Amino acid sequence: MTGSLFAVSDIHVSYAENRRVVDGLRPETDDDWLIVAGDVGEIFADIERALALLRARFSTVIWAPGNHELWTHPSDPVQSRGEQRYQALVRMCRDNGVLTPEDEYPVWRGIGGPVTVAPLFLLYDYSFRAPGTATKEESLRKAYDAGVVCTDEMLLHPDPFPDRESWCWARIAETEMRLTAIDPVLPTVLVTHWPLVRQPTEVMWHPEFAQWCGTDRTAGWHLRHRAAVAVYGHLHIPRTTYYDGVRFEEVSLGYPREWSKRGVPPAPMRRLFEAPR
Ligand SMILES: [Fe+2]
Ligand SMILES: [Fe+2]
Numbered sequence: 001m002t003g004s005l006f007a008v009s010d011i012h013v014s015y016a017e018n019r020r021v022v023d024g025l026r027p028e029t030d031d032d033w034l035i036v037a038g039d040v041g042e043i044f045a046d047i048e049r050a051l052a053l054l055r056a057r058f059s060t061v062i063w064a065p066g067n068h069e070l071w072t073h074p075s076d077p078v079q080s081r082g083e084q085r086y087q088a089l090v091r092m093c094r095d096n097g098v099l100t101p102e103d104e105y106p107v108w109r110g111i112g113g114p115v116t117v118a119p120l121f122l123l124y125d126y127s128f129r130a131p132g133t134a135t136k137e138e139s140l141r142k143a144y145d146a147g148v149v150c151t152d153e154m155l156l157h158p159d160p161f162p163d164r165e166s167w168c169w170a171r172i173a174e175t176e177m178r179l180t181a182i183d184p185v186l187p188t189v190l191v192t193h194w195p196l197v198r199q200p201t202e203v204m205w206h207p208e209f210a211q212w213c214g215t216d217r218t219a220g221w222h223l224r225h226r227a228a229v230a231v232y233g234h235l236h237i238p239r240t241t242y243y244d245g246v247r248f249e250e251v252s253l254g255y256p257r258e259w260s261k262r263g264v265p266p267a268p269m270r271r272l273f274e275a276p277r
Contacts, residue, residue, distance in 0.1 A: 003031025003110035005117070006058075006269045009193065009233025010039040010066065010252035013050045017256040021266050022050060027058050031110055034058040034269070035117065037233045037251060038066025038193030042155075044078035047089070052096045060106065062099045064119035065089060066193040066234060067212070071155035082159035082167070086121065101175070105182060108189065112273020115228050116182050119191040120175050122218060125165035128198050128210040136165070136211075143208040150212035172217050179225045187228040189272065195232040196221050197243050200250060204235060222246040229272050238268070 008025065012018050027034070034054055040047045040063070047069055055061045069089055072081045080088050090100045099106060101121040108115050129139040143149050152164070161167040182188070190196060194214040201210035213234060222230045222243065229247045236254035240247060253259060253268035 003029050003033070004275075005033050005035070005108050005110060005112060005189070005272045007035035007037060007191070007231045007249060007251045007272055008253060008268045008270065009037035009231075009250075010236055010254050011036070011041075011050065011268070012039055012068070012253065012255060013041040013046050014043065015256050017260075018253060019050075021253060021268065022053070025054065025057070025269055030059060032058055033060040033062065033108060033110070033117075035119070035189070035191050035231055035251075035272075036061060036063045037119075037191050037231050038064050039068045039233060039252075040066070042068045042071045042073045043076045044088070044092070048092050048096065051093065051098050055096050055098050060099065061097075062106065062117055062119050062191065063093055064101055064191050064193055065121050067150070067152050067156055071151070072157055073155060081157040082161065084159065105178075107186065111275045112228070114186055115189050116186045117189045117191065118179060118182070118225075120179075122171050122175060122192055122194065122215065123164060123168035124194050124212055125168040125215040125217070126211045127216040128201055128213055130208040130211060139208075139211050143211065146206065146208045148206040148208040150209065152212055168215055169217070172215070179221075184226070187226045189229050189231060190222060190225060190227045191231045192218075193232065193234050195235070195248070195250070196230050197248070199243055200232070200235060200237070200241065200248065203237060222248075231272070238270075 105118045126136040130142040133139040158167040196218045233252040251270045259266045
């Protein structure tokens with residue numbers, strides 16, 4: 001039982017200040033693993049460079065996509081969209097020895113183990129509606145009126161699905177089958193970019209933004225799928241909370257303008273389990 005399981009997200013390597021932080025991420029032992037819960041960056045080659053760098057240091061790196069990886073950014077030479085882009089990211093990860101939601105879920109046997117580590121790609125479906133709204137259309141209108149619109153609306157294409165919620169629901173159906181099939185004896189570490197439950201979004205500065213942050217359909221997953229810890233990012237509000245007695249870890253680094261205000265140099269890698277004393 002040696003080695004620690006670490007997690008980080010939202011390293012956003014398009015920022016030079018963040019690249020310097022990422023350059024400082026190193027394992028403490030040869031047995032440490034690193035979970036990267038999405039928003040590595042948006043340019044395909046940048047994402048690959050960052051994941052390859054981390055994989056050269058950590059014996060195992062486990063990635064789940066964030067919305068930024070799924071953007072088709074006008075300045076990215078890789079212009080694939082939607083599902084095709086996701087599959088290209090998965091192939092790139094496999095070429096670099098990085099585990100993805102499409103691989104067999106690994107079992108962590110170091111400190112805190114054994115636990116099944118399940119990186120999940122689930123997206124969102126606008127069910128975390130803006131306050132006072134009852135439909136997706138109303139909720140979106142409220143966000144546009146408030147000037148709080150996620151760039152996903154312009155850059156995250158759902159092809160070949162008609163919309164992002166259809167893609168989300170397909171991912172949920174597929175993922176639920178895989179989670180149901182894993183060894184029921186082991187607890188899990190569920191890794192998503194978007195939180196599995198709505199509560200973490202309640203502290204956001206702009207409540208209209210919650211509709212791009214998850215789906216009501218995963219509300220009970222941390223219980224049903226035996227999560228010892230649920231890891232997520234996306235909100236750029238790093239903290240630890242408990243829902244139904246299950247620990248949730250928001251492990252984001254965030255943008256330099258966010259972390260620089262905290263006044264201490266960022267140390268974004270979160271150790272998920274402490275060694276027993
Ligand atoms: Fe992010
Ligand atoms: Fe995100």
